[in-house]
Amino acid sequence: MIxxxxxxxxxxNRTVLNNVSLSIEKGEIFGLLGPNGAGKTTLIRILTxxxxxxxxxxxxxxxxxxxxxxxxxxxxxxxxxxxxxDGELTAWENLELHGRLHxxxxxxxxxxxxxxLEYVELSDRAADMASTFSGGMKRRxxxxxxxxxxxxxxxxxxxxxxxxxxxxRRLWDLILSLNxxxxxxxxxxxxxEEAEALCQRVAILEKGKLVITGTPADLRCKVGQxxxxxxxxxxxxxxxxxxxxxxxxxxxxxxxxxTLRNTNLEDVFVELTGRKVRE
Amino acid sequence: MFADIRTVVWRDWLVLxxxxxxxxxxxxxxxxxxxxAFGWGLGSQIQVQGGSYLxxxxxxxxxxxxxxxxxxxxxxxxxxxxxxxxxxxxxxxxPIAATSFVIGKIVSGxxxxxxxxxxxxxLSFAFGATxxxxxxxxxVLLLNCALFAALGFVAAMMxxxxxxxxxxxxxxxxxxxxxxxxxxxxxxxxxxLHYLVEIxxxxxxxxxxxxxxxxxxxxxxxxxxxxGYFLTFLLIGVWQMKRIKG
Ligand SMILES: Nc1ncnc2c1ncn2[C@@H]1O[C@H](COP(=O)(O)OP(=O)(O)O)[C@@H](O)[C@H]1O
Ligand SMILES: [Mg+2]
Numbered sequence: 001m002i003x004x005x006x007x008x009x010x011x012x013n014r015t016v017l018n019n020v021s022l023s024i025e026k027g028e029i030f031g032l033l034g035p036n037g038a039g040k041t042t043l044i045r046i047l048t049x050x051x052x053x054x055x056x057x058x059x060x061x062x063x064x065x066x067x068x069x070x071x072x073x074x075x076x077x078x079x080x081x082x083x084x085x086d087g088e089l090t091a092w093e094n095l096e097l098h099g100r101l102h103x104x105x106x107x108x109x110x111x112x113x114x115x116x117l118e119y120v121e122l123s124d125r126a127a128d129m130a131s132t133f134s135g136g137m138k139r140r141x142x143x144x145x146x147x148x149x150x151x152x153x154x155x156x157x158x159x160x161x162x163x164x165x166x167x168x169r170r171l172w173d174l175i176l177s178l179n180x181x182x183x184x185x186x187x188x189x190x191x192x193e194e195a196e197a198l199c200q201r202v203a204i205l206e207k208g209k210l211v212i213t214g215t216p217a218d219l220r221c222k223v224g225q226x227x228x229x230x231x232x233x234x235x236x237x238x239x240x241x242x243x244x245x246x247x248x249x250x251x252x253x254x255x256x257x258x259t260l261r262n263t264n265l266e267d268v269f270v271e272l273t274g275r276k277v278r279e
Numbered sequence: 280m281f282a283d284i285r286t287v288v289w290r291d292w293l294v295l296x297x298x299x300x301x302x303x304x305x306x307x308x309x310x311x312x313x314x315x316a317f318g319w320g321l322g323s324q325i326q327v328q329g330g331s332y333l334x335x336x337x338x339x340x341x342x343x344x345x346x347x348x349x350x351x352x353x354x355x356x357x358x359x360x361x362x363x364x365x366x367x368x369x370x371x372x373x374p375i376a377a378t379s380f381v382i383g384k385i386v387s388g389x390x391x392x393x394x395x396x397x398x399x400x401x402l403s404f405a406f407g408a409t410x411x412x413x414x415x416x417x418x419v420l421l422l423n424c425a426l427f428a429a430l431g432f433v434a435a436m437m438x439x440x441x442x443x444x445x446x447x448x449x450x451x452x453x454x455x456x457x458x459x460x461x462x463x464x465x466x467x468x469x470x471x472l473h474y475l476v477e478i479x480x481x482x483x484x485x486x487x488x489x490x491x492x493x494x495x496x497x498x499x500x501x502x503x504x505x506x507g508y509f510l511t512f513l514l515i516g517v518w519q520m521k522r523i524k525g
Binding site: 048049050051052069070073074076078080082084085086087088089093097098100101102103 | 283286290294364
């Protein structure tokens with residue numbers, strides 16, 4: 001669905017994306033993981049043609065970007081990282097504006113607005129100004145807006161940043177249900193749990209470079225499925241094992257108290273980049 | 280393209296319409312002050328070009344007011360939308376032409392400029408001014424609104440903070456509003472200033488409105504200059520919108 005080859009992006013002499021190659025398949029939820037400043041937003045902005053790229057090739061549904069911008073635009077829905085609803089318009093009017101900008105005929109547009117407001121549970125707030133909404137409501141309205149023109153691919157840039165745990169789970173359910181209906185989703189996050197909960201495949205981006213790509217299980221296996229964790233005077237230590245028995249032998253060889261658990265994506269991240277995701 | 284322009288204008292009209300009453304009321308304040316101070320106060324004591332000073336300055340006030348209104352009607356919201364609210368991205372990711380967005384915004388600016396001009400025309404009649412408003416008069420007024428709406432767009436895309444926008448007002452619009460044949464005839468200015476003022480668009484808007492308002496044909500040169508400025512700003516605006524990508 002999306003093919004990215006050797007994508008480069010420079011701002012001045014600062015390289016923000018460094019030869020990123022990636023392919024996103026139809027129907028999957030693909031997660032782009034990485035700490036702040038890794039280049040996730042920049043990648044999404046390039047894919048949505050809000051930013052240009054300095055090198056490399058991108059095709060979306062076999063259409064060249066940016067040459068076939070118009071055609072590509074109608075395939076894409078985008079929920080940016082920052083809230084960018086029109087605060088001077090109501091929820092309904094925000095969707096109406098989007099529908100008009102995407103040339104949806106009136107009958108269909110009106111019907112779609114009702115349908116989507118229902119879907120994101122904002123029907124009763126349709127006539128309220130978007131500026132009066134809470135963070136979670138704004139994010140849901142932005143998702144509804146991005147879906148107005150029935151895109152084939154949805155970009156979600158850090159969709160749950162700053163939301164309460166319950167609100168976040170509701171959004172996860174929403175994203176999963178969209179995916180079940182056949183929508184391809186590319187989401188960025190620096191919450192490991194989010195990637196684990198939603199994504200069929202993930203890629204780790206660090207300082208503009210793709211470190212690894214695969215299913216969460218693949219990535220765990222790469223460093224070893226079993227994690228042994230223990231505390232020393234200078235902090236928590238880990239070691240990873242592919243075979244459980246080896247992990248147990250190792251635990252017995254230490255004389256401090258240890259824990260054995262399954263490796264998670266956070267471990268993968270720390271192991272591969274030498275950094276915490278959120279630092 | 281026409282449908283897209285209409286969409287852009289539709290959104291702005293929706294927002295304006297919601298506070299149209301307040302908008303019109305707020306538009307009355309400064310013209311009333313000008314009319315009292317210069318029309319009644321100063322005007323009762325002087326005559327200009329064989330007519331009353333009130334009749335002389337009403338076209339000037341209209342020119343400067345439509346300039347400021349149209350400029351800010353486009354400049355402020357587009358600048359905020361680009362820098363803070365990022366709502367401009369909704370238009371960028373939509374499959375519409377940059378030109379449609381720019382023209383739509385300019386039309387919105389013209390609408391605001393024209394409404395506030397109407398308010399002033401009615402007020403000045405109430406103050407006893409004599410003014411003929413038809414044909415040329417409307418054409419020049421609309422052209423002046425369009426020109427400064429387009430300049431507002433250009434400034435909004437160029438200035439990288441709210442402060443810089445304010446500076447644009449302070450250093451460019453305010454001097455023009457005083458110097459450009461709005462309150463006095465430029466004939467007696469020192470020659471270097473005279474030439475400077477002659478190249479500024481507002482001078483031509485004031486002069487053309489003054490002639491049209493007194494039932495004469497404005498100079499085609501003035502109209503041509505206004506049109507030239509408008510087209511230049513429009514083209515720059517479209518070019519800016521197309522290369523906005525970082
Ligand atoms: N318009 C810009 N001009 C210059 N540098 C930028 C611009 N946008 C982003 N950057 C830089 O690019 C890097 C990646 O940013 P971003 O893509 O926002 O990261 P992420 O979304 O992963 O947090 C950062 O170092 C940021 O400072
Ligand atoms: Mg980001």
